[in-house]
Amino acid sequence: MSESPLVLVHRPPNLNFMDELLSRNYRILNTHTSSDPLPVFLSRQASSVRAFVNIALLKIDADLLSHLPSLQLIVCTSVGTNHVDLAECKRRGIAVTNAGEAFSEDVADFAVGLLISVLRRIPAADRYVRSGNWAKFGNFQLGIKLSGKRVGILGLGSIGSLIAKRLEPFGCIISYNSTCQKQRIPYLYYLDVLSLAANNDVIVLSCALNDQTRHIVNREVMEALGKNGVIINVGRGGLIDEKEMVKCLVDGVIGGAGLDVFEKEPGVPVELFGLDNVVLSPHAAMVTPGSLDNIAQLALANLKALFADQPLISPVRLD
Amino acid sequence: MSESPLVLVHRPPNLNFMDELLSRNYRILNTHTSSDPLPVFLSRQASSVRAFVNIALLKIDADLLSHLPSLQLIVCTSVGTNHVDLAECKRRGIAVTNAGEAFSEDVADFAVGLLISVLRRIPAADRYVRSGNWAKFGNFQLGIKLSGKRVGILGLGSIGSLIAKRLEPFGCIISYNSTCQKQRIPYLYYLDVLSLAANNDVIVLSCALNDQTRHIVNREVMEALGKNGVIINVGRGGLIDEKEMVKCLVDGVIGGAGLDVFEKEPGVPVELFGLDNVVLSPHAAMVTPGSLDNIAQLALANLKALFADQPLISPVRLD
Structure with a gap:
């Protein structure tokens, strides 16, 4: 049996609500476990990352993406995707999903x-x-x-x-x-x-x-x-x-x-x-346990769809 | 032409929203204009009072009512009337109205x-x-x-x-x-x-x-x-x-x-x-300019009904 896909996770230290669900299904590379600057961390460890779960609003630009040569999918846990360089994703053929109607x-x-x-x-x-x-x-x-x-x-x-x-x-x-x-x-x-x-x-x-x-x-x-x-x-x-x-x-x-x-x-x-x-209010409109559970389930469903070669659940249009 | 009826008003000093409307139509006796204790004030000046507009929640008991021998109506600007001795009102034949659905x-x-x-x-x-x-x-x-x-x-x-x-x-x-x-x-x-x-x-x-x-x-x-x-x-x-x-x-x-x-x-x-x-919250659920206007109009309508011998608009049941 082949090794399960490597998924990169970026999250605030206290937002661990998705950890167990993701690690049950995939090998996880968690950015906050390293004290290296992010580009260094990525260039050392992320060359085989196939999906990137961005919990929070980390800016994902062309430079950051250059450290992720195997990337196929960015899973955003927000509705808005203004923090992601969608044009570069399109050019690279990287799909993007968002939180859909989860919250x-x-x-x-x-x-x-x-x-x-x-x-x-x-x-x-x-x-x-x-x-x-x-x-x-x-x-x-x-x-x-x-x-x-x-x-x-x-x-x-x-x-x-x-x-x-x-x-x-x-x-x-x-x-x-x-x-x-x-x-x-x-x-x-x-x-x-x-x-x-x-x-x-x-x-x-x-x-x-x-x-x-x-x-x-x-x-x-x-x-x-x-x-x-x-x-x-x-x-x-x-x-x-x-x-x-x-x-x-x-x-x-x-x-x-x-x-x-x-x-x-x-x-x-x-x-x-x-x-x-x-x-x-401190950007808290979407933050309840109910919404976090919805987001976790949706993120997992998108990852499963990617690796099963099925249509994504909440794709973002890249044009 | 006979003198217009005497109406007693009890209100907090800053809640003057009804003053003009009432004084345009009636002779007004305002409790807060006197430094006498309320019973003294009433026994001196209120013997011909025919209606009492209680803005706020002044407790109206049998003793207070004894100073108002000509009273026919108590207009409450609240929905609840737990501060009024309704049994004594019934015994004395004094009608009571409340805020109805004004707020x-x-x-x-x-x-x-x-x-x-x-x-x-x-x-x-x-x-x-x-x-x-x-x-x-x-x-x-x-x-x-x-x-x-x-x-x-x-x-x-x-x-x-x-x-x-x-x-x-x-x-x-x-x-x-x-x-x-x-x-x-x-x-x-x-x-x-x-x-x-x-x-x-x-x-x-x-x-x-x-x-x-x-x-x-x-x-x-x-x-x-x-x-x-x-x-x-x-x-x-x-x-x-x-x-x-x-x-x-x-x-x-x-x-x-x-x-x-x-x-x-x-x-x-x-x-x-x-x-x-x-x-x-400081008992503020009903306090907006819209509600105060509704209350003022309703109070006036009840007073007009009383003095025209018409049915009251928002009577409280006294049994």
Whole structure:
């Protein structure tokens, strides 16, 4: 019997949820077991690696790929693949899979949680009570009503659709902008993000980050959203011009924001730390045990498909 | 033309949202304008008061009512009327109205917000980022998945029904306990709160506080809910045996809680301030400008109905 395929795994030290499942089926090469710089480690040990499971968002560029001459597949445990050089993968004939819909529910739940938290000021309320200020000063500042709000969703894919579905019974009026208008969707479609922002009280970002969408929410879009407008970002930090967003939040150009993602994670602009109209979260929208289990099963299914020469389960288009 | 009726108003100093609307229509006697103790103030000035608008939760007992010999109506701006001696009102022939459904949507929105905040640890995440710990320590603790959770609602009235409707698209499985089983409701009915807690992951309290429901969530109920169980309370603090709840949260008998109400507001047990699995809020579930406007309009409509000898809009049953 031939030796089982060699699979490279890159993960944060504490995210070991896939280790057992993978090592039961494959020989595993784990980057974090070595103190060598990654290129050195790879050039020494990774020449026969056939698949690469990237848990976290390690940047995979042409240079890194050059150390993996036998690579056939990159398994991303994220939905977005902006950290992978897809053009180089295409040129090399390396397939890429993503998380598909493995954590769409959790991200949609979290987006709604962020939205209610911003409008109704839940973390600020929690701080107010914990600091003893309720007993000292009495009534807390008014929140903003969610029911009836116009919510524009940027990117009506798997996650965006679940967010829309969840917000309907709150009496929210949903509209969207997406790469193209969807068939059989009852929500109003806006041709661009500027008109989406101008015609809504809230915009929710749940689209992919790429050259077309980088800084798609710029100063002009935020001015169109207006002083009572709220941004919820569960996509990628780079979708927003973060420097301008900080100014807009500080100066009251927009009303508030719920942010799970940032341009330079884990870096967060310190100006946000003192604001009560923002809710900050450490890129945690997809992280529950349920989602991690889904991701592990999906990664394994993709690997099995590769080595059985079957169609991949959640392939990413490379054009 | 006869003088317009005298209406007594009791409100916190900062909650002046109804002043203009009321004084446009009636002569107003405002308790907080006097430094006299309330009984003294009332016995001196309130003998011709025909209606009493109680903004906030001032306890109205037989003694206080004895200073209001001409009183015909108490307008409560809350849904719950546990702070009013309804038996004495009945004996005296004083009608009572409540907030009806004026802020049901806001309370339901807030209850869902609290639930997501507890499960997905949103205020804890916000603290983690603001303290700089994300950049220092990396990954944040896993949250708990909402989708698919079994949610038992105690009190399926106006607010409870809206909470159920909002949780359906999250894939939650809804059941309830109420004073009686509802017709044409698809949710499973449990005969008592103990079986509701034993068969659910989450219980949401949205029922009235009265002699039957005081401390309805006791130690036994919390043990039945279990170590992963979560309590959301947007009803009244007295629905829970708070002392036991604190022990259950500290000892891990239950998993977490989202609490907008407490037994001795604005007092909150200090043991809760250090816990990451609770979210605390200063009785703010109903407080948005939208709800306040609804409440003001409803109060005025009830007053107009009284003085025009028409049926009241949101009467409370006095038996």
